[in-house]
Amino acid sequence: MRASVIISTYNSPLWLERVLVGYACQSVSDFEIIIADDGSTQETANLLSRLREDYKLVINHVWHEDQGFQKTRILNKAVIAAKSDYLIFTDGDCIPRQDFVETHLRYSEQDYFLSGGHFPLSKELSHQITLDDIKSRRCFDLNWLKAHGLSSNFKNIKLTKSSTLANLMNRITPTKPTWNGGNASAWKKDILAVNGFDERMKYGGEDREFGERLINSGIQPKRVRYFAIIIHLEHERGYVNQAAWEKNNAIREETKSQKRIKTEFGLNLHESEQTQLIDD
Numbered sequence: 001m002r003a004s005v006i007i008s009t010y011n012s013p014l015w016l017e018r019v020l021v022g023y024a025c026q027s028v029s030d031f032e033i034i035i036a037d038d039g040s041t042q043e044t045a046n047l048l049s050r051l052r053e054d055y056k057l058v059i060n061h062v063w064h065e066d067q068g069f070q071k072t073r074i075l076n077k078a079v080i081a082a083k084s085d086y087l088i089f090t091d092g093d094c095i096p097r098q099d100f101v102e103t104h105l106r107y108s109e110q111d112y113f114l115s116g117g118h119f120p121l122s123k124e125l126s127h128q129i130t131l132d133d134i135k136s137r138r139c140f141d142l143n144w145l146k147a148h149g150l151s152s153n154f155k156n157i158k159l160t161k162s163s164t165l166a167n168l169m170n171r172i173t174p175t176k177p178t179w180n181g182g183n184a185s186a187w188k189k190d191i192l193a194v195n196g197f198d199e200r201m202k203y204g205g206e207d208r209e210f211g212e213r214l215i216n217s218g219i220q221p222k223r224v225r226y227f228a229i230i231i232h233l234e235h236e237r238g239y240v241n242q243a244a245w246e247k248n249n250a251i252r253e254e255t256k257s258q259k260r261i262k263t264e265f266g267l268n269l270h271e272s273e274q275t276q277l278i279d280d
Contacts, residue, residue: 009092039066116183177221179211195266
């Protein structure tokens with residue numbers, strides 16, 4: 001396998017099925033999928049069993065019990081489980097365009113991580129997308145999206161089919177390349193070097209802090225915002241709270257001020273699991 005695609009999810013099988021159908025339609029097939037499951041019910045496990053059979057996808061379901069928002073913890077477990085040297089991170093509400101994996105592999109480079117973005121859809125439009133729309137790639141066509149309620153906006157240029165325009169936009173966009181959890185990739189050795197994600201962090205900037213430590217370690221971001229395309233399905237976020245934001249911001253400030261590379265609350269907390277994987 002040339003890549004491991006790590007997809008975070010929590011009790012959202014409707015969206016996850018659409019995302020995985022997107023991976024069944026990729027232009028390359030030499031990748032594994034690791035579902036980083038933050039405590040979903042049996043419904044998600046049943047879905048994965050069916051999709052493995054229907055689409056012949058290589059899926060490793062990494063799960064732990066539901067103890068509230070523990071995304072950083074399950075991501076670390078997924079990193080440990082990954083069998084390839086290159087890891088692509090995304091979320092279970094982000095449908096990939098057919099060249100998504102190929103694009104991350106094409107632009108991968110030693111001493112860099114890739115920074116992508118997402119194309120957000122409204123709740124109404126998100127619910128209109130069917131499996132057939134994904135298989136036919138209609139859901140990435142601007143005319144089709146506009147016919148189903150997408151508003152005209154300059155940001156729609158992100159779905160351009162022109163490689164020349166995409167190159168230009170990647171060069172001139174003022175958006176700073178950062179680690180964006182829904183669309184980013186890095187070498188596994190670099191992730192291990194910074195000890196993975198900080199498990200003290202809940203929702204709110206936890207992905208950015210991880211990227212800041214990568215940069216502190218000498219790994220530079222490379223923008224693929226207009227190359228690696230995903231559409232984001234809108235949903236409720238019941239796990240958002242101010243206290244978590246404040247705690248995360250304090251951790252990020254420490255990372256910045258101390259130019260911290262390694263967290264003390266990361267992959268090291270799962271040393272027994274790493275040993276078990278090696279033994280297996």
